[in-house]
Amino acid sequence: VEHTAPRGNGATAWEKLREEASHCTRCPLHRCATQTVFGEGPIDADLMFVGEQPGDQEDLAGKAFVGPAGQLFDRAMADAGVDRARAYITNAVKHFKYEQRGKRRIHARPHAGEVKACRWWIDQERRIVRPKRIILLGTTAVHSLTGKAQSLVSIRDRVLDVGDGATARATVHPSYLLRLPDRDQAEIEYARFVEDLRRAAAL
Numbered sequence: 001v002e003h004t005a006p007r008g009n010g011a012t013a014w015e016k017l018r019e020e021a022s023h024c025t026r027c028p029l030h031r032c033a034t035q036t037v038f039g040e041g042p043i044d045a046d047l048m049f050v051g052e053q054p055g056d057q058e059d060l061a062g063k064a065f066v067g068p069a070g071q072l073f074d075r076a077m078a079d080a081g082v083d084r085a086r087a088y089i090t091n092a093v094k095h096f097k098y099e100q101r102g103k104r105r106i107h108a109r110p111h112a113g114e115v116k117a118c119r120w121w122i123d124q125e126r127r128i129v130r131p132k133r134i135i136l137l138g139t140t141a142v143h144s145l146t147g148k149a150q151s152l153v154s155i156r157d158r159v160l161d162v163g164d165g166a167t168a169r170a171t172v173h174p175s176y177l178l179r180l181p182d183r184d185q186a187e188i189e190y191a192r193f194v195e196d197l198r199r200a201a202a203l
């Protein structure tokens with residue numbers, strides 16, 4: 001995937017923000033992660049996606065959604081007819097949180113304090129990008145932007161008010177689809193995810 005370099009009026013502000021985020025110490029996660037993985041995409045994008053946090057590969061590459069979840073996300077976006085290059089893609093938490101098991105780094109869920117600490121960056125990104133539509137991928141993103149821990153079941157079919165003139169919709173995180181053990185269920189859930197992306201992008 002080719003990512004569009006920031007352009008337009010907010011480009012300087014965005015570059016400055018990304019630079020500041022690269023030194024972020026607002027929560028302890030920066031100590032173990034390789035680097036801050038900041039959002040990216042056109043800074044005048046109408047559409048913003050918010051994931052959970054970078055995974056192992058994103059942490060090493062410094063880019064959001066490039067690992068297995070990102071590949072599934074790309075496929076679903078293509079199936080939904082949504083152009084990834086036109087969307088701004090970021091995460092609720094910008095450092096990889098993990099537990100070391102031998103040589104492997106196993107994803108660990110960020111807790112409420114970490115989500116809250118990192119919300120500051122999302123708010124700044126939104127201030128520059130001003131997306132009209134925001135798609136929340138999974139419950140961590142929902143928690144970040146609404147300030148409340150909510151189950152997807154209760155909000156998946158709703159349009160959420162997240163302030164600043166933007167509407168949001170929530171769907172599952174692509175990693176959830178990768179974890180489904182049953183093939184038939186995985187297919188059904190994948191189709192529903194694609195439908196969610198299509199609908200949210202068209203909101």
Ligand code: URA
Nearest residue numbers: 051052053055064065
């Ligand atoms: N999962 C996320 O939520 N974000 C990424 O960037 C990668 C995996």
